[in-house]
Amino acid sequence: MFKKILIANRGEIALRVIRTCREMGIKTVAVYSTADSESLHVKFADEAVCIGRPASSESYLNIPNIMAAMEITNSDAVHPGYGFLAENAKFASICNDSGVKFIGPTADMINKMGDKITAKETMVKAGVPVVPGGESLLESVEEAKGLAKEIGYPVILKATAGGGGKGMRIVWDESEIEKAYDTAKMEAAASFKNDGIYMEKFVEEPRHIEIQVAGDQFGNVCHMSERDCSIQRRHQKLVEESPSPFMTDELRHAMGEAAKKAAAAIGYESVGTVEFLVDKHRNFYFMEMNTRIQVEHCVTEEVINFDLIKEQIKIAMGEKISGDDYFPHMHSIECRINAEDPFNDFRPSPGKITTLHVPGGHGVRVDSHVYAGYTISPYYDSMIGKLITIARTRKEAIDTMYRALSEYVIEGVKTTIPFHLQLMKDESFIKGDFNTKFLETFQLKK
Numbered sequence: 001m002f003k004k005i006l007i008a009n010r011g012e013i014a015l016r017v018i019r020t021c022r023e024m025g026i027k028t029v030a031v032y033s034t035a036d037s038e039s040l041h042v043k044f045a046d047e048a049v050c051i052g053r054p055a056s057s058e059s060y061l062n063i064p065n066i067m068a069a070m071e072i073t074n075s076d077a078v079h080p081g082y083g084f085l086a087e088n089a090k091f092a093s094i095c096n097d098s099g100v101k102f103i104g105p106t107a108d109m110i111n112k113m114g115d116k117i118t119a120k121e122t123m124v125k126a127g128v129p130v131v132p133g134g135e136s137l138l139e140s141v142e143e144a145k146g147l148a149k150e151i152g153y154p155v156i157l158k159a160t161a162g163g164g165g166k167g168m169r170i171v172w173d174e175s176e177i178e179k180a181y182d183t184a185k186m187e188a189a190a191s192f193k194n195d196g197i198y199m200e201k202f203v204e205e206p207r208h209i210e211i212q213v214a215g216d217q218f219g220n221v222c223h224m225s226e227r228d229c230s231i232q233r234r235h236q237k238l239v240e241e242s243p244s245p246f247m248t249d250e251l252r253h254a255m256g257e258a259a260k261k262a263a264a265a266i267g268y269e270s271v272g273t274v275e276f277l278v279d280k281h282r283n284f285y286f287m288e289m290n291t292r293i294q295v296e297h298c299v300t301e302e303v304i305n306f307d308l309i310k311e312q313i314k315i316a317m318g319e320k321i322s323g324d325d326y327f328p329h330m331h332s333i334e335c336r337i338n339a340e341d342p343f344n345d346f347r348p349s350p351g352k353i354t355t356l357h358v359p360g361g362h363g364v365r366v367d368s369h370v371y372a373g374y375t376i377s378p379y380y381d382s383m384i385g386k387l388i389t390i391a392r393t394r395k396e397a398i399d400t401m402y403r404a405l406s407e408y409v410i411e412g413v414k415t416t417i418p419f420h421l422q423l424m425k426d427e428s429f430i431k432g433d434f435n436t437k438f439l440e441t442f443q444l445k446k
């Protein structure tokens with residue numbers, strides 16, 4: 001049983017973890033940078049320790065300072081949230097070596113999924129469908145040419161150390177391959193200090209559908225159904241929902257079983273997410289596994305009525321999961337409210353929130369760390385909060401979302417609210433007719 005958990009994060013996810021800890025009777029420690037001394041996570045936690053200057057590298061990514069904070073507060077576990085150190089294998093192993101339980105998978109599991117070609121190899125062995133193409137690193141441009149001919153253009157080059165869309169190159173025909181190979185390799189080396197790249201068939205206009213999973217220390221795994229995250233812009237998700245409007249019972253069963261195989265293949269322990277590309281024929285392919293709690297976990301919590309953070313903590317304490325799979329009983333949509341100007345290429349808009357009115361009422365959940373007078377720092381991501389609606393049907397969840405967005409008043413900074421208001425009235429969105437390319441052509445009206 002954990003007595004005290006240190007939360008190595010900030011913002012809404014730090015608050016989210018503190019809330020569950022309170023309910024479980026576990027004491028909490030917040031860590032904060034000098035830019036966050038007025039943040040709510042600092043005020044809501046039982047204790048708080050300043051860990052450095054505003055730049056993430058000097059605070060939320062500063063492992064020695066975080067270890068020192070655990071030491072002086074006598075914390076017995078650490079929750080990494082998402083981002084920052086959540087998928088840092090070195091941090092996970094340092095914690096466990098220091099006798100502080102990392103609330104997440106082991107360093108070995110993080111590494112197995114962090115290297116994309118290793119992950120793909122593991123999935124092939126486990127019988128999880130992967131995108132046709134190379135199952136090993138490319139050794140030369142000649143090999144790349146030969147392989148592309150075999151699988152057929154278009155193909156995509158990806159960095160093995162990448163993920164989340166960084167360092168990808170789509171190649172439409174042979175005339176482009178040499179240049180694409182060289183730039184992909186150079187970008188990979190520069191971004192990840194690892195120039196390994198591999199090739200896949202390029203799946204055109206796919207949906208991004210991910211399956212929430214959980215595994216315990218006893219080898220049990222379960223799935224918790226899907227989230228549709230196809231509404232993204234430059235690999236930044238803006239809207240997520242569960243269930244996916246594209247889902248069928250048959251596909252959910254097949255993807256759920258594949259996700260469980262993926263988790264079981266590495267003996268996965270904790271909550272996690274298996275991401276798939278789904279083509280228009282409902283073929284699905286393993287993309288990557290996120291070995292952390294995700295921003296959009298809330299829509300799953302709402303449709304299966306289940307606290308995923310509580311489950312994550314219980315698994316870390318050595319408890320068994322029920323072993324049952326979970327299926328959606330409601331429909332839930334999440335809109336990310338960012339301090340960005342949707343009329344100006346979603347440019348970040350940090351600054352002070354002068355006026356704030358938060359929506360409420362039936363079917364509305366708001367996960368946010370801001371208050372009137374709060375200053376959104378330019379040092380961190382621009383998320384102000386997440387607006388989540390829950391209803392019996394997708395149509396009602398959209399209607400509730402439109403109503404809640406209309407109530408939301410945030411003054412002082414530009415926000416993504418006007419974008420979401422228009423999206424909720426978009427005919428294709430309402431029909432559930434969208435894929436990952438949707439926002440490339442979505443026209444925001446002035």
Ligand code: MV4
Binds near residue numbers: 200203232
């Ligand atoms: C792909 C793909 C098409 N075909 N792989 C983007 C994030 C990274 N995890 C992998 N990504 C993609 N991989 C093949 N073989 C298209 C994407 C992709 C994408 C995926 C999910 C959500 C949004 C996307 C936007 C552009 C490209």
